[in-house]
Amino acid sequence: MSHDQNFKNLILDYPRQALDFFAAGDPIEHLAEAEILPVRQEQLKERLGDRFRELDVPLLVQWPDGRREALLFVLEEESDPRRFSIHRLAHYCLDLGELLETDRVVPVVIFLRGRSPRYELIQGSDHQTYLSFRYLACELSAIAYERYRESDNIVARLNLPSMRYAPQDKIDAYAHAVRGLATLEEDPEKQLKYIDFIDIYAVLDDNERARYERDYPEESEIMSTFAERFIQQGWERGKQEGALEGRQAGRQEGRREGRREGRQEGEAAMLSRLLQLKFGELPPQVLTRIGAADVETLLVWSERVLITESLERIFDEND
Structure with a gap:
């Protein structure tokens, strides 16, 4: 799973809220x-060369009135603290600052799990310090979720499942993340996008999912609405594609067949996307099975994605 890409999307969709939270x-x-x-990282690759210095999202903050000098924020997500290199980060920030002709650079590292191994890099002799480098560390698993349980910052709310909570509060953290998404984001496309983000980092098992539906019926209904909207969008796309294919064929039968095939392809594409977001790369036999299934079966499997944590159970014919 690409945590880097997940957080890159989050930061680019909500840059102001991301800086408020991650760079607090x-x-x-x-x-x-x-x-x-x-x-854009594409503009930096030729200059930096080393792919290991391609971090998530450099953000340039500028004030139009010109009364304040611009600030460059360099945000990196690190899933495994053991892989983090403060030397690499320092090198990247120096290169980036030189490229953009600024010394006002703020490095921010988002640690998804565990603690950062090193906060400061000092180079020098016995008598002098010639380089002193530090960065802001946002250790999600060390933040008490209660601090942001009712926050109006959508980035904080979406990250509640990655914060610190007692085992009995896991469902509450998940529910408040869902509620925050529903109340703070009005765009249906982003709602669908970030319900996946919440699910990826909450990792509810079947028993926890059942408890959630029992104890948080309002939030559970919100999730059902998201799922129904996703399915409806896939159906509409398939119908439109099928109708177009039918018109091009110029025959009534072609239109009917096109609609059926278009809807099947739309539902299959939607299910594949849901499964990839939740389970990662899919085995070839799963993709083959999806491609051969009818629309009704695809709808049943799509609904199961939201209520089970097992890829095998989604396709269980006995359920």
């Missing part, structure tokens, strides 16, 4: 008045 250790004054621009 260095609060930015008048951030609401600033313009935030992502620095």
